[in-house]
Amino acid sequence: MTTVVKGVKLRLYPNQKQTGQLWQLFGNDRFVWNQMLAMAQKRYENNPKSQFANEYDMNYLLKPLKQEYPFLKASDATSLLVVNHNLALAFKNLFQQRGGHPRFKSRHNAKQAYTGRSTCVVEAKRRLRLPKIGSIRTSKTSQLRDAKIKRYTISHDATGRYYLSLQVETEVHDLPKTHQSVGLDMGVANLAIGSNGVKHGTFNARWLEKQATLWQSKFSRRRHQATVTMRQWNHNHKLSKLVLNDYQNWQRARMVKARYQAKIANQRKDYLHKLTTDLVSQYDVIVIEDLKTKNLMHNHHLAKSIANASWYQFRTMLEYKCAWYGKQLVVVSAKNTSRICSACGHNDGAKPLAIREWTCSGCRTHHDRDINAAVNILNRGLKAIG
Numbered sequence: 110m111t112t113v114v115k116g117v118k119l120r121l122y123p124n125q126k127q128t129g130q131l132w133q134l135f136g137n138d139r140f141v142w143n144q145m146l147a148m149a150q151k152r153y154e155n156n157p158k159s160q161f162a163n164e165y166d167m168n169y170l171l172k173p174l175k176q177e178y179p180f181l182k183a184s185d186a187t188s189l190l191v192v193n194h195n196l197a198l199a200f201k202n203l204f205q206q207r208g209g210h211p212r213f214k215s216r217h218n219a220k221q222a223y224t225g226r227s228t229c230v231v232e233a234k235r236r237l238r239l240p241k242i243g244s245i246r247t248s249k250t251s252q253l254r255d256a257k258i259k260r261y262t263i264s265h266d267a268t269g270r271y272y273l274s275l276q277v278e279t280e281v282h283d284l285p286k287t288h289q290s291v292g293l294d295m296g297v298a299n300l301a302i303g304s305n306g307v308k309h310g311t312f313n314a315r316w317l318e319k320q321a322t323l324w325q326s327k328f329s330r331r332r333h334q335a336t337v338t339m340r341q342w343n344h345n346h347k348l349s350k351l352v353l354n355d356y357q358n359w360q361r362a363r364m365v366k367a368r369y370q371a372k373i374a375n376q377r378k379d380y381l382h383k384l385t386t387d388l389v390s391q392y393d394v395i396v397i398e399d400l401k402t403k404n405l406m407h408n409h410h411l412a413k414s415i416a417n418a419s420w421y422q423f424r425t426m427l428e429y430k431c432a433w434y435g436k437q438l439v440v441v442s443a444k445n446t447s448r449i450c451s452a453c454g455h456n457d458g459a460k461p462l463a464i465r466e467w468t469c470s471g472c473r474t475h476h477d478r479d480i481n482a483a484v485n486i487l488n489r490g491l492k493a494i495g
Contacts, residue, residue, distance in 0.1 A: 110280050110281070110282050110283070111280065111281055111282075111283070111433060111435075112278060112279070112280050113278075113279065113280075113281055113432075113433050114259070114276060114277070114278050115256075115276075115277050115278075115279055116274060116275070116276060116277075117252045117253065117256075117274070117275045117277055118272055118273070118274050118275075119237075119247045119248045119249075119250065119272065119273045119274075119275070120247065120248040120270065120271070120272060120273075121245060121246070121247055121263065121270075121271035121272060121273050122245070122246040122247065122271075123242075123245055123246075123271055127242055127243070127245055128271075130183070130241065130242055131242070131263060131265070131271065132221075132265075133180070133183055133184075134183070134184050134185070134188070134223050134241065134263075135221040135222070135223055135265070136216065137180065137181050137183065137184040137188075137189070137223075138184065138188055138189065138192050138223040139214045139215075139216065139221075140178070140181070141171070141174070141181065141189050141192045141193070142192050142195075142196060142213075142214050143213050143214060144174065145162075145167050145170070145192070145193060145196055146196060146211055146213060147213075148162070148170075149161070149162055149200070161200065161204075163197060164193050164194055164196075164197035167193040167196065167197065168190060168193055171189055171190075171193070183241065184223075184241065185223075185225040185227050185240040185241050186227075187225045187226040187227050187240075188223045188224060188225040190226070191223075191224045191225065191226065192223075196211060199211040219266065219267035219367070220264060220265065220266050220267065221264065221265045222262055222263065222264035222265070223262070223263060224260060224261070224262040225240060225260070225261055225262075226259070226260050226261075227240040227261075228240070228258070229258045229261050229275070231250050231253050232244055233250075234249060234250060234251070235247055235248065235249060235250065236250075237250060237273070239261070239263070239273075247273060252277075253275070253277060255279065255280070256277040256278065256279040257277060257278040257279070258275050258276070258277050259276045259277065259278055260275070260276040261273060261274070261275050261276075262274040262275075266367070266371070267363070267364075267367035267371075268364065268367045268368045268371050269364055269367075281433045281434065282434075283434055283435030284389065284390055284434040284435065284436065286393055287390075287391060287392060287393055288393060289391060289392045289393060289394075290392060290393065290394040290395075290396070290487060290490075290491065291303050291304055291305060291388070291391075291392045291394075291395055291396070291483075291487065292304035292396040292397075292483045292484060292485070292486035292487025292488070292489075292490060293388075293395065293396065293397045293398075293483060293486065294398065294446065294479050294480075294482040294483040294486055295397070295398060295400055295418070295420050295423075296311075296418075296479055297311065297411060297414040297415065297418060298311065299311060299479070300312070300384070300418050300423065301384075301388075301423070302479035302480060302482075302483050303480075303483055304480065304483040304484045304486070304487040306477075306480055308479070309384055311414075311417065311418050312376070312377045312380045312381070312417065312418070312419070314373050314376055314377070317369055317372055317373045317376070318373060320369045321366060321369040321370050321373060324362055324365045324366040324369060325366050327362045327366075328359070328362040328363050328366045331356070331358050331359040331362050332359050334359075335356040335358075335359050338356075377417075377419060378422070381419060381422055381423055381426055382426065384423075385423065385426040385427050385430055386430065388427065389427070389430045389431055389434055389436050390434075392436070393436055393437065394436070394437045394439065394490065394491070394494070395427060395431065395436065395437070395438050395439070396438075396439045396440075396441060396486050396487050396489070396490025396491070397424060397427065397438070397439075397440055397441075397486070398440070398441060398442070398443035398446060398482075398486050399440045399441065399442055399443060400420055400443055402415065402420050402421050424440075437494070439490035439493055439494060441486055441489040441490050441493060442489070443486075445485075446482040446485040446486055446489075447460070447478055447481070447482045448460070449485055450469035450471060450472060450474060450476065450481070451476070451481050451484040451485050451488065452469065452472050452474040453469060453471050453472040453474070455469055455470065455471030455472065457469060457470055457471075460478070464478065465477070465478050465479070466478060
């Protein structure tokens with residue numbers, strides 16, 4: 110039994126009053142971020158040699174800021190502390206050259222969110238009590254049984270829906286040992302090909318992708334039409350986003366497009382979760398190849414297929430699930446796995462991607478390209494762990 114930190118995401122169904130409260134809390138966090146960022150920039154402009162205001166200093170400024178702007182008292186106090194922590198972390202990354210300069214946040218962004226560390230209480234199967242919001246209807250809370258909630262994040266995305274993301278501490282039990290091992294070769298037509306010959310297909314949502322592309326086209330066209338109309342009406346003066354947002358056809362296309370895109374992402378994640386859980390349940394040792402996905406994405410003929418396969422997300426899921434359930438994941442180099450014969454070890458050289466089967470010139474063994482690579486990956490992994 111192991112204690113782990115999991116992420117749980119629930120759908121929120123706020124009433125009209127709670128919707129207004131949520132947008133007030135989104136705005137308060139955004140306001141504090143912008144105020145602290147403006148203060149840091151002004152301080153640097155006045156004296157470039159002045160010491161940077163760290164997280165402790167920013168927390169000290171929250172009290173006078175609440176006295177000057179009483180509407181901030183409507184927020185969960187811990188959410189404003191989280192804002193200061195994130196801003197201090199952003200500046201730390203900037204100073205260590207790991208990120209760009211923090212930017213001001215806009216109320217026009219598609220996604221709005223705030224994070225707190227206060228206590229959330231499960232009231233019923235579909236109801237939670239949140240700080241400052243009170244009792245709110247949610248999707249099923251069965252995943253929160255016997256779990257300790259450490260942090261919560263409420264968000265509103267481009268689909269117009271509200272979500273609650275919870276960081277919970279819970280206990281997981283090791284899965285039964287099967288004494289089986291498998292090597293996995295990552296592919297495009299098939300997501301993963303096992304050394305035992307089993308092929309796991311790539312996620313496919315052609316109809317949804319077609320709809321998302323169609324509504325993306327409608328969204329772009331309607332936005333262009335609204336922009337042209339506004340320029341004619343305002344004699345080509347500077348356009349206002351608020352006025353452009355009044356064009357309901359454009360906003361409807363934006364919403365439908367976002368919902369199709371979210372549905373594709375959710376179905377892909379669900380497919381990967383089911384596949385990785387099945388693999389971790391069946392095998393004690395899983396060996397995969399160390400692929401540089403970022404480099405492979407430079408191939409414009411395969412970039413879309415590689416992105417759809419989600420190799421990185423697949424590997425990430427395998428890593429934490431193996432750690433949770435007492436299984437072992439081994440990552441080996443992918444060098445020459447498709448060239449070497451798994452029977453005799455002879456290197457037959459590079460072959461075009463179109464060649465899916467080949468015969469070894471050394472021992473005359475006929476190979477399926479993907480299965481042979483998976484067997485080589487498994488052999489390397491077993492050799493690495495002794």
